[in-house]
Amino acid sequence: MDHRVKNSFQTIASLLRMATRKVQDPDAKDVLALVERRFGAVASLHSELMGQGGRSKVQTTSYLEQLNKLLAASAPDHVTIFCAAEPGELQAVQASALGMIVSEFVANSIKHAFAGDRAGEIRISLRRQEGAEGWLLECRDNGCGHASAVSGADSTGLGRMLMATAAEQLNGRLTTDFSPEGALLRVCFRD
Numbered sequence: 001m002d003h004r005v006k007n008s009f010q011t012i013a014s015l016l017r018m019a020t021r022k023v024q025d026p027d028a029k030d031v032l033a034l035v036e037r038r039f040g041a042v043a044s045l046h047s048e049l050m051g052q053g054g055r056s057k058v059q060t061t062s063y064l065e066q067l068n069k070l071l072a073a074s075a076p077d078h079v080t081i082f083c084a085a086e087p088g089e090l091q092a093v094q095a096s097a098l099g100m101i102v103s104e105f106v107a108n109s110i111k112h113a114f115a116g117d118r119a120g121e122i123r124i125s126l127r128r129q130e131g132a133e134g135w136l137l138e139c140r141d142n143g144c145g146h147a148s149a150v151s152g153a154d155s156t157g158l159g160r161m162l163m164a165t166a167a168e169q170l171n172g173r174l175t176t177d178f179s180p181e182g183a184l185l186r187v188c189f190r191d
Contacts, residue, residue, distance in 0.1 A: 013039060030158070033107065036074075058095045060085040060126055067099055068124070071106050078119040079110055085126040088135070094189070097166040098126070098137060101174075104159040104166075105139040105185050113143020113183060134190040142182045 016039060020032040068083035075081055083102075090098065102124055114120045125138045163185070167174035172189030 056092045057089040058092060060088045060090055063090070063095055063099075064102075064124065064126060067102060071103060075106070075110060075122075076114070076117075078117050079114050079122060080120075081106060081122045081124070083124040086128055088128065090135075094170055097169040100166040101137065101163045101185070101187060102139060104163045105141075105183075108157070108159050109141040109143055109183060113141045115144075118143065129188060134188060137185075137187040137189075139185040140182060144180060144182075 013036065016032060016036040020029060020036065023029050023032060064083045064085040068081060072081045105124075106122055109120075109122050120141060120143045122139070122141045125136075127136055128134075129136045164174055167187050167189070170187065170189035172187045175186045177184040
């Protein structure tokens with residue numbers, strides 16, 4: 001059954017890539033890219049769950065490693081992505097929300113902070129909060145900042161709304177800091 005599910009995931013991912021190549025409308029391309037990233041996160045989650053014998057928990061380090069490979073494979077050559085996680089376990093629903101936040105942050109950074117051929121790094125970190133029973137997710141880039149946030153304009157993009165919704169699913173608190181030196185997103189959430 002796992003083999004059939006993986007084959008189905010590969011088929012859908014291929015169809016999404018083909019559709020994205022054929023579409024000319026930038027908004028449609030953004031939506032298809034969003035679906036492809038979300039689908040990739042679900043595929044990574046499935047793989048991690050199957051590696052855990054079907055348990056409803058995932059290992060933080062291996063899950064983020066898989067997610068990092070997926071994101072790095074789709075990143076342009078001038079952007080490097082690093083992921084690090086302290087050992088631990090997350091519920092599948094938490095891992096899914098975490099995957100959404102990470103993939104959307106990376107996509108937004110590539111689109112806004114590293115536009116053109118501007119080189120840079122994106123760093124993802126998941127670690128235990130000191131003195132608390134919970135986790136701290138930090139996503140940061142060293143790009144030029146997200147233009148709408150730096151200029152003070154309202155930032156109401158689809159990716160930003162998805163990250164906020166995913167943080168709510170974690171019962172977490174999402175904070176952002178955008179500057180010309182880069183972007184920082186933090187999500188604190190409990191086990």
